[in-house]
Amino acid sequence: MSRDTGGGGSTSAARSRLLTTATRVFYAEGIHSVGVDRIIAEAQVTRATLYRHFTGKEELVLAYLGQADLGIRAQVEAARAGEETAVGEVRAVARSIADGIRSPGFRGCAFLNAVAEYPDPAHPVHRAVLAHRQWFLDTVTELLARIGDAPADGDGRHLVMLRDGAMAAGCLFDPELVCETFLRGVEDVVRSRGA
Structure with missing residues (x-):
């Protein structure tokens, strides 16, 4: 399960952006072909934010x-x-x-x-x-x-x-x-x- 700390709107918004971005690119292009760097960039979050919400790509x-x-x-x-x-x-x-x-x-x-x-x-x-x-x-x-x-x-x-x-x-x-x-x-x- 994700490690969403639930600490306010920005935390939820960042997690939502990560998941929305991952959903779009995983479905359109495949899971193995998409790296976390791309998801981070397109979701406009930091690497630390990704790992605050998910332990890694598998959890995403x-x-x-x-x-x-x-x-x-x-x-x-x-x-x-x-x-x-x-x-x-x-x-x-x-x-x-x-x-x-x-x-x-x-x-x-x-x-x-x-x-x-x-x-x-x-x-x-x-x-x-x-x-x-x-x-x-x-x-x-x-x-x-x-x-x-x-x-x-x-x-x-x-x-x-x-x-x-x-x-x-x-x-x-x-x-x-x-x-x-x-x-x-x-x-x-x-x-x-x-x-």
């Missing part, structure tokens, strides 16, 4: 992924809100994923991108990616279990794989075609559950 990467995790959880909850059925919730979550793929500057899944750079399963970044993915798998499996009577584990994994494929393809090919294929695949999963 973990904070970046933590922020991404919170954002995706909020996106999923917002998509589910107001839906009256599990089928509606699954479709709304899928549409929110498609909207993300269509968004300007889309560069794939932050978590898949990060795990490609941290392949060691024991590394804290790799473990953070796995924790996020387990939450997402659990969430969609729980939603799918509310549709039909069959066990939903396989369908949950199928939906996650559809999402992963769409996230990878969305920054390589026409996002509209990718999203159309992804949403059609989600509909196939929903129909296979008897909806």
Whole structure:
């Protein structure tokens, strides 16, 4: 966890600038390709300020992924809100994923991108990616279990794989075609559950 001392507005503002800068450049260019000197320069803070808030780059990467995790959880909850059925919730979550793929500057899944750079399963970044993915798998499996009577584990994994494929393809090919294929695949999963 970060070592934010919480000592007033400037401390919070500096930490926020560091995290905002790291998020932008890590997502756009990759984690290993960006050094702390660049983050310090672009965030307009001193090296001492960086180390006051984060023990080093790894902790900054973990904070970046933590922020991404919170954002995706909020996106999923917002998509589910107001839906009256599990089928509606699954479709709304899928549409929110498609909207993300269509968004300007889309560069794939932050978590898949990060795990490609941290392949060691024991590394804290790799473990953070796995924790996020387990939450997402659990969430969609729980939603799918509310549709039909069959066990939903396989369908949950199928939906996650559809999402992963769409996230990878969305920054390589026409996002509209990718999203159309992804949403059609989600509909196939929903129909296979008897909806």
